[in-house]
Structure formats: C-alpha cells, structure tokens
Amino acid sequence: MSVPQSPLFGSVAEVTERLAEAGYLASTAVATTVYLADRLGKPLLVEGPAGVGKTELAKAVAAATSSGLVRLQCYEGIDEARALYEWNHAKQLLRITAGQGRESWDETRDDVFSEEFLLPRPLLTAIRRSAPTVLLVDEIDKADVEVEGLLLEVLSDFQVTVPEMGTIVASRRPFALLTSNSTRELSEALKRRCLFLHLDFPDAELERRIVASRVPQLAESLVEALVRTVRVLRELELRKAPSVAETIDWGRTLLALGLDTLDDDAVRTTLGVVLKHQSDQLKAAAELRLN
Amino acid sequence: MSTAGTIGPGAGPAHGLPGHLVDFVGALRRHRVAVGPGETVDAAEVVTVLDLLHREQVREGLAAALLRRSGQRQVFDALFDLYFPAAIGAGSGEVDVPRIGDGDAGPVDIGALRDLLADLLRNDDDAALAELARAAVEALGRSGAAGVGAERSGAAPSWSAYQALRLLSPETLLAQIMDDLRAAHDEEPSRFADEIARRAIRERIARFRAMINDEVRRRTAETLGREQVARTAVPMQAEQVEFLSAYAEQLAQLRRIVHPLARRLASRLAVRRRHAKRGELDMRRTLRRSMSTGGVPIKPAFRTRRPGRPELVVLCDVSGSVAGFSHFTLLLVQALREQFSKVRVFAFVERTDEVTHLFEPGAELSGVMNRVLREARLVSFDGHSDYGSSFGTFAEYWGDAVTPRSSLLILGDARNNYRDPNLTVLRRLVGQTRHAHWLNPEPRRQWGSGDSAALRYADMLPMHECRTAGQLADVVEALLPV
Known part of the structure; x- marks a missing residue:
C-alpha cells in the first residue's frame, strides 16, 4: 500500500454537508459509505436501479473534494487496451525508422518502450495522478468477467504492472467508485474488495428536497404532489418503476408547460415522462382511476 | 452501544464489541447471508472509525462491509435491530400514550x-x-x-x-x-x-x-x-422463501426478483456459451489434416457447435395448492424466452388448455394467473387436480406440440387426489421429446406420501425439487441449453 494519506473527510456529517454544497443531497447510507470508503481506502461498489444518482454521486464526490474525475465507461467487449494502457505502435514505428542506421537495436528497444510511447487509459491515468482523484468505473456489469480480473490488481493494491517498464504504484490512492445496474452478478473476488452500497429510491422527505433543489422554480405544493404520485407509481408492479431522474424530469416538464397543479389532465398528458412503457401507462391509468 | 452483549439471557459470554460483532455475523450466517471472515474484519474496522453514538451510521456502515447483494438487506435490518437495539426496555420516548384515569399505569384509552x-x-x-x-x-x-x-x-x-x-x-x-x-x-x-x-x-x-x-x-x-x-x-430472503408456504406479500416480493434472476441466469449462460464455443475434437478431420504434416497431428480440428435453441413446452399445474410456484416459474420462463426459439405454455387442473397467448411479450403479467383461471377451460368435474386426465387431454389435442426438438417441462406437486396417474400417456409424451423434466415444489421427503404420485412419475422422467426461488434458479440454469 502506498504512503498513508490524510482522509478527504473528517466525519459523516461533513460528508453530507460538502456533498450538499456540491449539489448532491445524500442519505445517511450514502454519506456513511462514502466516509468509510475514503477512511478505509476501499473502493465503493454502488448498485441500484437506473436513475437513482449513482454516477452523480461520483461527480459530486469529485466536486466536493476538488478532485479530478477519471471515468472508465464500461461496455461489452472493453479490454485491457481500452481500460489500462496501450503502446502507441504508430509512433514506435516512426521512432524506429527515424533512428535506423544510426543507433544499435538495444538503444532503440529501450527507448521505444518508454514513457513517451505509452498511451495511458483511465485506470493507469488515475493511478499515476498526484493530485486528488476520483476514479469512476461506470456500469461495471456491462463489461466482461475478464475485465473484473484486471480491476482486482488496480483496486486492491492500487498498482499497475506494465511488463516492459515494471510496476507503477499509486503515489496517491484515488477514491474509487464502481457502479452497477446488477444486470449480472459480479464476481465474489471483486465484491469482497469493495464496500457495498445499495442505492435505492430515496424516502419521501429526501426526494422532495432533491426535486426542490434541482427544479427550484417549482412550487412546494406541486413538488409534494409530484413525489407522492411517483411513490404510489413505484408501489404498482410496473415493468420499469420511475426513478428520481424521472421525478425531476416530470417537474421540469410541468414547469415548461406552465402547469401549476397536478390535476387529472396534467397527469394524463404528461404521464409518458415518468412511465416509458405503453403497458405501464395503461396499467397505471386503470389502477389509479385516471379515465 | 456500550450495553452490547449484556442484554437478556442467552446473549452468550460477553467479549465486548468484537465478540458481539462475531455473534451478529453468526446470526447473519444462520440466515444464509454468506459473510466471510474478511468481511467480519472489515466490519470491525468500520466500527472503529465510526461514531458509535450514531446508530443509523453504524447500521449503514456494517451493511456496507457485510452485505454483497441487495436482497439481503431485510434480513440484515431485522437482525441489526435485535443485536444493536435502539433502546433498552421502554426507552425514553417523547410520546405519551393516552390512558384512562390519571395515573401512569392505567389502561390505555x-x-x-x-x-x-x-x-x-x-x-x-x-x-x-x-x-x-x-x-x-x-x-x-x-x-x-x-x-x-x-x-x-x-x-x-x-x-x-x-x-x-x-x-x-x-x-x-x-x-x-x-x-x-x-x-x-x-x-x-x-x-x-x-x-x-x-x-x-x-x-x-x-x-x-x-x-x-x-x-x-x-x-x-x-x-x-x-x-x-x-x-x-x-x-427470510425472498429467494429462500418456500413457494408452498409463502403468503401474498412474499409472493409479490418474489415477482419483483423474477427479472433480476432471469438476467443473472442469462448472463451466466452467456459465459458458459463463450467457454463452450469450441466443441469436442473431430477425429476424422484431425487425421485428414495430419496427412499434410506427415501424419503428425499439428493442427487439431474441432467440431463447431450449433447453437441449440430448443422449443420449450411448459405443462403447468395451476390449482390452488401450487399456484404460487407455477406463477413464479411461468414468469421466469417468460423472462427467459429469448433463450428459446419457441415457448408454448399449457395450464391444467383437471384438464389441459393452451394459454400461450396470455404470455405474449408486452402482456401485462401481474394478473396473468387470474386470467389463466378465468379464461382457460381447466375444470371438467370437481376442480381438483387430476394429472392423469390432464396428460390425456394434452396428448389428445396438442400431442403434436411435442417434437424431437422440444423440451418438456412439467410443473406441479404430483398430488393426484388418488386418481389414475395415466403413466402410459406420460411415457409416450416423454419419449417424443428431446428432454423432459419435472419441477416439484414439495420437499423431497414428502414425495410419494399420501396422494402424491411423485415417485411413480419420477421413474419416468427426472424430477427436481424446487422449494425456493434459489433452488429453482439453479435447476433452470442447469437445464438451459448451452
């Protein structure tokens, strides 16, 4: 492990406060786990449905601690060359041709596998930065199982091994945050190295505050009605339950349409903003007697 | 939290906070939340850096260190409340309960x-x-x-x-x-x-x-x-609730885990497919190739696998006793339908009827069981399950649904109310299919007891015990085609 470094936050309350300054209203669960992840130097694995603010959390932590955000967006088929590092082959070839006839092979080889020809990808970038860094590995569940193996070394020891150059150890441990929509089960090995946070829909009080802070022009009574309706919708067995992002979108929609109450007509015309499936809309309309 | 380990009898010897934490982890394990020693050490570390006076922070901190899956949270919360109680005794509440009379101990109004x-x-x-x-x-x-x-x-x-x-x-x-x-x-x-x-x-x-x-x-x-x-x-965790004893609320909870479960199965399947991309060694082609290298088989040839997406025929008991199990399994099959080239669903109580149209993609699935019972012709005499006559009607009207390409899946507890199990027809059906399996929600030791014909059916096709969603997922994963 690298040199001990001073923690970013002093207490859980301070986490809440500074995240709020960065525009992220954190629940006790979020604040506590962020504090622990920083304090224990462990990566934080955030799991939960789409649109509850997993990626936002990473951005907010970066903003609150004035760290740089390094983001690795995972997708199916992502590999070492995209996640860790790559040699700049074209430049290496140029270098070899340029030096031809003037220097020995040994010199050329040593020069070609040096810093200058290394293309760092997000993981290596995050490790090598000396300034405070938040490393966001987004949607890790989309990546293949092999990438998880790659992450193990990076996340447990915060080091990367480049065979030609040796092992690069982090001079300053980044705050690592992994997000997952749980489309697949992550490997036990990876989970064991992380603190686990299941981010679910916030409680009513918190959601009201989130909507009010994101759409400040919205009247308080309307926010109240909006959140209550969305919470009832979540209780129905729908294909896709509306998330916080959708509540905010709904608020913005009502604002843009200049509606100041959530009456039947308003709901009927704008329900598509929160429910994205036709069958969900039909079901909600029938169950909530909207016809 | 200073009172930890001293509460009530049966708390075991007090070893301070570490011992108490270990007791707590033990309780989690007894509820089938897998917690390793590494996680316990993490939890101990968590406790050292948190302010123990903030109970909610301790709760969240321990959850972050000990849990690895979201379905475990309910169990965790209940146990946390037991091991780290918010108050001892009556606590110091602010609320005064209204009582009859003036005293503090009068009966409650x-x-x-x-x-x-x-x-x-x-x-x-x-x-x-x-x-x-x-x-x-x-x-x-x-x-x-x-x-x-x-x-x-x-x-x-x-x-x-x-x-x-x-x-x-x-x-x-x-x-x-x-x-x-x-x-x-x-x-x-x-x-x-x-x-x-x-x-x-x-x-x-x-x-x-x-x-x-x-x-x-x-x-x-x-x-x-x-x-x-x-x-x-x-x-219990939703995945470990027994189908046959689940009540309505637990069944609703189960329905919510169908899609995560199906996704998990599908992704594990994808991994298995990738590993099994290369088939077994093709002797004939390897030897033919080795001729060009003087009889030394330098480049072995492998058979390529054909992705087999079989047709699935589900025969499903929907009588009251096993309805929860059938419903869940049908939802799971529906969620996995991409894995099959064609799915046909038949429901039966006393006789069989096809209900595939109710499970079309995009159909509203939460009330589908009621529609099955309302719209399909399942009853002919008294409405008690009759496996024998159900297999009979199935073979008579839809016998052509099972072909050598199809897999037959039968769901039910095989409780036949002492009627004729009609083994001949089932044997013929099983013989016509590529695979046939029976999923039974009853515990294995009860098979064959009373009016259960499970053991007699089990002689004819493999029968699997599927008491919980977890077990069902394992069985289905093993059955799915690679």
Missing part, C-alpha cells in the same frame, strides 16, 4: 390513541410514528387497554404484535383519514387525486404495522433472548 395515530399517519411523520409504535407496544403490553377485555395489571408484561394491531386496527383508520383530507380541501378532489392519497396512506399504514412488529421483536428478544427470536421471527 384506545379511542384517543387511534386519534393520535390517525393524526400522525395523515401528517406522514415517520419518526413520530416509530415513537408511537414503541410507546403503544410498551403501554399495551404492560397495562392493557380499557374496556375491551384486555386489561392487565400487575401481571408480567406480554408483548404481542397481534394484540396491538388488533386493538389499534390501523387499517380501519383509512376512511377516517381520507375524510379528514377531503374536508381540508374546499373542492371535491378528482378520483385520481383521491386514489393517490388513499394509496399513500395505505403504504404508511403498512409501514406502521412493520414498526409495531419490529418493536415487539425487540421487546421479546429482551425477555426470551435474541438467539431465540432471531431463529423464529426474522424474515
């Missing part, structure tokens, strides 16, 4: 208490509700209620969620709260607004019921010892 509860439910104040739950359980357990034959005095206190909820009967407050809300508005609210308010209140009432249950569990743990309570009163 249920009417006034219900009014208080209605106010809190209307105002949606969670903290106050929790306080009220605590005070109400305490007062009702110690002093009883006035005028309902539940007065107690002097006797040992008894904590009962059933009694508290029966006396308070929060459900019956719904109409009163709705009237209050309507009176607060000048104009008549629309039906939609009304419905939203009604459902919101109902959800709060459910929350209050849960609070009463939690509180009673905590108080009981103080008298009986928490190991005892942890064993009997802590809810």
Whole structure:
C-alpha cells in the first residue's frame, strides 16, 4: 500500500454537508459509505436501479473534494487496451525508422518502450495522478468477467504492472467508485474488495428536497404532489418503476408547460415522462382511476 | 452501544464489541447471508472509525462491509435491530400514550390513541410514528387497554404484535383519514387525486404495522433472548422463501426478483456459451489434416457447435395448492424466452388448455394467473387436480406440440387426489421429446406420501425439487441449453 494519506473527510456529517454544497443531497447510507470508503481506502461498489444518482454521486464526490474525475465507461467487449494502457505502435514505428542506421537495436528497444510511447487509459491515468482523484468505473456489469480480473490488481493494491517498464504504484490512492445496474452478478473476488452500497429510491422527505433543489422554480405544493404520485407509481408492479431522474424530469416538464397543479389532465398528458412503457401507462391509468 | 452483549439471557459470554460483532455475523450466517471472515474484519474496522453514538451510521456502515447483494438487506435490518437495539426496555420516548384515569399505569384509552395515530399517519411523520409504535407496544403490553377485555395489571408484561394491531386496527383508520383530507380541501378532489392519497396512506399504514412488529421483536428478544427470536421471527430472503408456504406479500416480493434472476441466469449462460464455443475434437478431420504434416497431428480440428435453441413446452399445474410456484416459474420462463426459439405454455387442473397467448411479450403479467383461471377451460368435474386426465387431454389435442426438438417441462406437486396417474400417456409424451423434466415444489421427503404420485412419475422422467426461488434458479440454469 502506498504512503498513508490524510482522509478527504473528517466525519459523516461533513460528508453530507460538502456533498450538499456540491449539489448532491445524500442519505445517511450514502454519506456513511462514502466516509468509510475514503477512511478505509476501499473502493465503493454502488448498485441500484437506473436513475437513482449513482454516477452523480461520483461527480459530486469529485466536486466536493476538488478532485479530478477519471471515468472508465464500461461496455461489452472493453479490454485491457481500452481500460489500462496501450503502446502507441504508430509512433514506435516512426521512432524506429527515424533512428535506423544510426543507433544499435538495444538503444532503440529501450527507448521505444518508454514513457513517451505509452498511451495511458483511465485506470493507469488515475493511478499515476498526484493530485486528488476520483476514479469512476461506470456500469461495471456491462463489461466482461475478464475485465473484473484486471480491476482486482488496480483496486486492491492500487498498482499497475506494465511488463516492459515494471510496476507503477499509486503515489496517491484515488477514491474509487464502481457502479452497477446488477444486470449480472459480479464476481465474489471483486465484491469482497469493495464496500457495498445499495442505492435505492430515496424516502419521501429526501426526494422532495432533491426535486426542490434541482427544479427550484417549482412550487412546494406541486413538488409534494409530484413525489407522492411517483411513490404510489413505484408501489404498482410496473415493468420499469420511475426513478428520481424521472421525478425531476416530470417537474421540469410541468414547469415548461406552465402547469401549476397536478390535476387529472396534467397527469394524463404528461404521464409518458415518468412511465416509458405503453403497458405501464395503461396499467397505471386503470389502477389509479385516471379515465 | 456500550450495553452490547449484556442484554437478556442467552446473549452468550460477553467479549465486548468484537465478540458481539462475531455473534451478529453468526446470526447473519444462520440466515444464509454468506459473510466471510474478511468481511467480519472489515466490519470491525468500520466500527472503529465510526461514531458509535450514531446508530443509523453504524447500521449503514456494517451493511456496507457485510452485505454483497441487495436482497439481503431485510434480513440484515431485522437482525441489526435485535443485536444493536435502539433502546433498552421502554426507552425514553417523547410520546405519551393516552390512558384512562390519571395515573401512569392505567389502561390505555384506545379511542384517543387511534386519534393520535390517525393524526400522525395523515401528517406522514415517520419518526413520530416509530415513537408511537414503541410507546403503544410498551403501554399495551404492560397495562392493557380499557374496556375491551384486555386489561392487565400487575401481571408480567406480554408483548404481542397481534394484540396491538388488533386493538389499534390501523387499517380501519383509512376512511377516517381520507375524510379528514377531503374536508381540508374546499373542492371535491378528482378520483385520481383521491386514489393517490388513499394509496399513500395505505403504504404508511403498512409501514406502521412493520414498526409495531419490529418493536415487539425487540421487546421479546429482551425477555426470551435474541438467539431465540432471531431463529423464529426474522424474515427470510425472498429467494429462500418456500413457494408452498409463502403468503401474498412474499409472493409479490418474489415477482419483483423474477427479472433480476432471469438476467443473472442469462448472463451466466452467456459465459458458459463463450467457454463452450469450441466443441469436442473431430477425429476424422484431425487425421485428414495430419496427412499434410506427415501424419503428425499439428493442427487439431474441432467440431463447431450449433447453437441449440430448443422449443420449450411448459405443462403447468395451476390449482390452488401450487399456484404460487407455477406463477413464479411461468414468469421466469417468460423472462427467459429469448433463450428459446419457441415457448408454448399449457395450464391444467383437471384438464389441459393452451394459454400461450396470455404470455405474449408486452402482456401485462401481474394478473396473468387470474386470467389463466378465468379464461382457460381447466375444470371438467370437481376442480381438483387430476394429472392423469390432464396428460390425456394434452396428448389428445396438442400431442403434436411435442417434437424431437422440444423440451418438456412439467410443473406441479404430483398430488393426484388418488386418481389414475395415466403413466402410459406420460411415457409416450416423454419419449417424443428431446428432454423432459419435472419441477416439484414439495420437499423431497414428502414425495410419494399420501396422494402424491411423485415417485411413480419420477421413474419416468427426472424430477427436481424446487422449494425456493434459489433452488429453482439453479435447476433452470442447469437445464438451459448451452
């Protein structure tokens, strides 16, 4: 492990406060786990449905601690060359041709596998930065199982091994945050190295505050009605339950349409903003007697 | 938290906080939450850096260190409340329970208490509700209620969620709260607004019921010892609830895990497919190739696998006794339908009928079981399961549905009400298919007991025990085609 470094936050309350300054209203669960992840130097694995603010959390932590955000967006088929590092082959070839006839092979080889020809990808970038860094590995569940193996070394020891150059150890441990929509089960090995946070829909009080802070022009009574309706919708067995992002979108929609109450007509015309499936809309309309 | 390890009998020897933490982890393990020693060490570290006076922070911190899956949270919370109780004894509540007479120990005035509860439910104040739950359980357990034959005095206190909820009967407050809300508005609210308010209140009432249950569990743990309570009163993870004994709420919870479960199965399958991309060694082609290298097989040839996406035929008992299991399995099959080239679903009780059209993609699936029972012709005589005649009608009308390309999946408990099991027809059907499997929600030791024909059917096709969603997932994963 690298040199001990001073923690970013002093207490859980301070986490809440500074995240709020960065525009992220954190629940006790979020604040506590962020504090622990920083304090224990462990990566934080955030799991939960789409649109509850997993990626936002990473951005907010970066903003609150004035760290740089390094983001690795995972997708199916992502590999070492995209996640860790790559040699700049074209430049290496140029270098070899340029030096031809003037220097020995040994010199050329040593020069070609040096810093200058290394293309760092997000993981290596995050490790090598000396300034405070938040490393966001987004949607890790989309990546293949092999990438998880790659992450193990990076996340447990915060080091990367480049065979030609040796092992690069982090001079300053980044705050690592992994997000997952749980489309697949992550490997036990990876989970064991992380603190686990299941981010679910916030409680009513918190959601009201989130909507009010994101759409400040919205009247308080309307926010109240909006959140209550969305919470009832979540209780129905729908294909896709509306998330916080959708509540905010709904608020913005009502604002843009200049509606100041959530009456039947308003709901009927704008329900598509929160429910994205036709069958969900039909079901909600029938169950909530909207016809 | 300084009192940890000293609560009640049966708490075991006190080793301070570390010992207590280990006890807690042990309880989690007994509830099939897999926690390794590494996680326990993490939890200990968590406890050292957190302020132990903030109970919610300790709860979240331990959850972050110990849990690895979201479905485990409910079990964790219940056990956490037992091992790290919010208060000892009655606690120091702010809420005064209204009583008959002046004293502090008079019987509880249920009417006034219900009014208080209605106010809190209307105002949606969670903290106050929790306080009220605590005070109400305490007062009702110690002093009883006035005028309902539940007065107690002097006797040992008894904590009962059933009694508290029966006396308070929060459900019956719904109409009163709705009237209050309507009176607060000048104009008549629309039906939609009304419905939203009604459902919101109902959800709060459910929350209050849960609070009463939690509180009673905590108080009981103080008298009986928490190991005892942890064993009997802590809810199971949804995946480990037995289908046959699940109640409505658990079944609804199960339905919510269908899609995550299906996704998990599909992704594991994808991994298996990738690993199995290369088939077995093709001897003939390897030898033919080796001729060009002087008989040395330098480049072996492999058979390429054909992706087999079989047709699936599901025959499913939908009689009352196994309905929960059938429903869940059908939803799972529906969620996995991409893995099959064609799925046909048949339901039966006394006779068989095809219900594939009810499971079309995009169909509304939560009420599908009711539609199956309403629209399909499943009953001919008295409505008791009759496996023999069901197989008979299936073979008669849809016998051509099973082909050598199809897999047959039969769901049911094989309780045949002592009727003819019709083994000949089933044997013929099994012979026509590529694979046939039977999923049985009963525990294996009960197979063949009483009117169960399970063992006789099991002679003809492999029968798997599927008592819980977890077990079902394992079986289905093993059966899915690579």
